[in-house]
Amino acid sequence: MDYYFHPSPRPSSLELLSDEQLLNIYELAVEANASPDFIEIIVSVLSGRKSAASKLQDV
Numbered sequence: 001m002d003y004y005f006h007p008s009p010r011p012s013s014l015e016l017l018s019d020e021q022l023l024n025i026y027e028l029a030v031e032a033n034a035s036p037d038f039i040e041i042i043v044s045v046l047s048g049r050k051s052a053a054s055k056l057q058d059v
Helices: 019-031 036-047 050-058
Strands: none
Touching: 019 036
């Protein structure tokens, strides 16, 4: 599926989670071989956060 994730003006459910919660979801998604699209959405939300973006590079 080829699409671009457009953030809505309202925060999504993923955007409401803490950095730690998002990183946990990311790790579980990778372990479970989740859809690359789902993982990409998590990465895009995390990359919008400066504190989590550096942690994501460590994973």
